[in-house]
Amino acid sequence: MIEFRQVSKQFPDGTLAVDDFSLVIPSRKTTVFVGSSGCGKTTILRMINRMIDRTSGSIEIDGEDIVGLDKVKLRRRIGYVMQNSGLLPHRKVIDNVATVPLLNGVPKKQAHARALELLDTVGLDRSLANRYPSQLSGGQQQRVGVARGLAADPNILLMDEPFGAVDPLVRAELQQELIRLQRELDKTVVFVTHDIDEAFLLGDQVVILQKGGVIVQKGSPTEILSAPANDFVADFIGATKGKRALHIDRRDGREVVLDSEGRAAGVLVDGPTGGSKDAPA
Amino acid sequence: MNWVIENLPLIGQRTLEHLALSIPPIVLSFVLSVPLGWLANRYRPSRGVLLTVLGLLYAVPSLPLLIVLPIILGTGARDSINVVVALTLYGIALMVRTTSDALGSVSSDISQSATAMGFSPWTRFWKVDLPLAGPVLLAGIRVVAVSTVSLVTVGAVLGIKSLGLLFTDGLQRNIVAEVFAGMVATIALALVIDAVLVLIGRLVMPWTRATRVAPTRRARLTAEAAAS
Ligand SMILES: Nc1ncnc2c1ncn2[C@@H]1O[C@H](COP(=O)(O)OP(=O)(O)OP(=O)(O)O)[C@@H](O)[C@H]1O
Ligand SMILES: [Mg+2]
Numbered sequence: 276m277i278e279f280r281q282v283s284k285q286f287p288d289g290t291l292a293v294d295d296f297s298l299v300i301p302s303r304k305t306t307v308f309v310g311s312s313g314c315g316k317t318t319i320l321r322m323i324n325r326m327i328d329r330t331s332g333s334i335e336i337d338g339e340d341i342v343g344l345d346k347v348k349l350r351r352r353i354g355y356v357m358q359n360s361g362l363l364p365h366r367k368v369i370d371n372v373a374t375v376p377l378l379n380g381v382p383k384k385q386a387h388a389r390a391l392e393l394l395d396t397v398g399l400d401r402s403l404a405n406r407y408p409s410q411l412s413g414g415q416q417q418r419v420g421v422a423r424g425l426a427a428d429p430n431i432l433l434m435d436e437p438f439g440a441v442d443p444l445v446r447a448e449l450q451q452e453l454i455r456l457q458r459e460l461d462k463t464v465v466f467v468t469h470d471i472d473e474a475f476l477l478g479d480q481v482v483i484l485q486k487g488g489v490i491v492q493k494g495s496p497t498e499i500l501s502a503p504a505n506d507f508v509a510d511f512i513g514a515t516k517g518k519r520a521l522h523i524d525r526r527d528g529r530e531v532v533l534d535s536e537g538r539a540a541g542v543l544v545d546g547p548t549g550g551s552k553d554a555p556a
Numbered sequence: 557m558n559w560v561i562e563n564l565p566l567i568g569q570r571t572l573e574h575l576a577l578s579i580p581p582i583v584l585s586f587v588l589s590v591p592l593g594w595l596a597n598r599y600r601p602s603r604g605v606l607l608t609v610l611g612l613l614y615a616v617p618s619l620p621l622l623i624v625l626p627i628i629l630g631t632g633a634r635d636s637i638n639v640v641v642a643l644t645l646y647g648i649a650l651m652v653r654t655t656s657d658a659l660g661s662v663s664s665d666i667s668q669s670a671t672a673m674g675f676s677p678w679t680r681f682w683k684v685d686l687p688l689a690g691p692v693l694l695a696g697i698r699v700v701a702v703s704t705v706s707l708v709t710v711g712a713v714l715g716i717k718s719l720g721l722l723f724t725d726g727l728q729r730n731i732v733a734e735v736f737a738g739m740v741a742t743i744a745l746a747l748v749i750d751a752v753l754v755l756i757g758r759l760v761m762p763w764t765r766a767t768r769v770a771p772t773r774r775a776r777l778t779a780e781a782a783a784s
């Protein structure tokens with residue numbers, strides 16, 4: 276569990292990026308921060324591994340205030356995946372994946388063996404192990420980034436818009452892959468995005484932020500969709516317009532779900548909702 | 557031409573002496589520029605001061621410097637140390653700016669992700685920032701190498717042994733072939749050192765030769781992703 280208590284961050288130039296932020300991030304669940312550019316998502320995320328130090332308040336991991344921990348050691352037990360993969364261009368894929376274990380002094384042979392397994396885990400062919408990052412496609416680089424984040428088997432995985440820079444098809448594939456991984460690995464994932472669809476797809480807990488890291492609403496995707504806290508949220512999740520304002524129409528004896536512009540979004544069927552993890556109880 | 561053939565051993569001898577005077581300044585300016593370049597890159601105020609001072613240093617003419625140095629250092633006028641020190645100073649003057657720029661050009665995404673992985677600042681410098689600055693450092697040191705090889709000849713005016721002695725001696729005794737041989741040998745030596753540096757670069761930075769995924773291949777990967 277990660278707990279923020281009245282955390283603020285003011286940068287040296289005076290920018291108050293995060294103002295009095297409090298939140299509990301439950302273990303073994305995916306928490307997604309979503310909000311428009313500059314609202315403080317990255318700042319909040321980076322305060323967890325102390326790449327950014329908070330100005331006031333406290334942040335605890337499993338009840339332990341991180342301010343007393345050694346930064347470097349703390350970071351080695353927290354996975355981090357970022358937008359442009361951040362892979363080290365001068366190291367082969369296998370060495371990139373093995374980065375943290377190697378830093379921790381795990382023997383090279385052992386670290387490499389584990390790195391190869393991780394390539395399997397993230398759905399990459401082992402034949403890519405000896406390539407350099409520049410020899411991979413964007414989607415493959417992101418997978419390597421995820422494998423690297425998992426290499427030291429951290430309990431916590433921080434992901435800052437990890438799929439923001441890949442094309443929509445690859446993004447959808449990576450999202451499914453992350454859902455599968457999370458089912459298998461059960462990490463505490465903290466995920467940042469400005470794509471509300473991605474947030475609803477991945478998040479057990481979705482936190483909608485406004486400038487200054489102000490929480491406008493938090494809850495499960497169903498909770499937020501069914502009861503947007505205010506107009507801002509309603510607007511942000513697209514409930515007032517576009518594809519989320521759905522209505523039912525009868526066509527040829529079947530119930531068809533249409534969006535606000537009359538485009539077909541699907542058909543209505545009976546029975547279970549297909550195991551969606553946040554189906555209404 | 558006869559002169560050259562008859563004096564091959566002498567040319568060889570001078571080439572070796574020239575080499576012995578060139579290598580230390582090249583190596584030293586590379587090594588010393590790393591901490592200085594780091595300083596210039598890390599602390600912005602120091603950058604202006606450092607680079608200005610070094611720029612002025614480079615403007616000091618080499619012959620007077622070679623005459624003044626023994627007085628400052630307390631060495632003999634013909635001591636080869638003077639040449640090594642003078643050329644190291646020139647090398648640093650060229651190399652610190654390059655090193656500072658090279659370190660500054662390392663993508664912030666990469667250094668931040670290295671930090672996030674748990675590299676300590678020290679480890680990150682040696683294992684990430686410096687290697688990634690490598691290609692630019694190599695370009696810089698190649699310039700320093702060629703300039704050093706050429707400047708070593710100036711010491712000949714003071715009688716310090718190098719290929720430069722072939723110019724001075726050839727001029728005094730009016731042997732055109734000797735002057736010519738000195739020039740050709742100096743250029744050849746510069747080219748050889750340059751080639752060696754390029755080779756070292758390839759060996760220690762294999763990633764710079766890694767070819768990118770061809771666009772067609774990338775398109776196919778995307779198509780595969782779409783199909784699956
Ligand atoms: N090092 C810094 N110095 C000063 N201000 C900063 C710094 N880093 C971030 N900020 C400011 O803090 C605010 C929050 O930035 P942050 O990077 O957390 O936003 P974000 O929500 O991640 O945005 P994006 O979606 O664009 O990544 C912004 O106004 C930004 O300009
Ligand atoms: Mg951000």
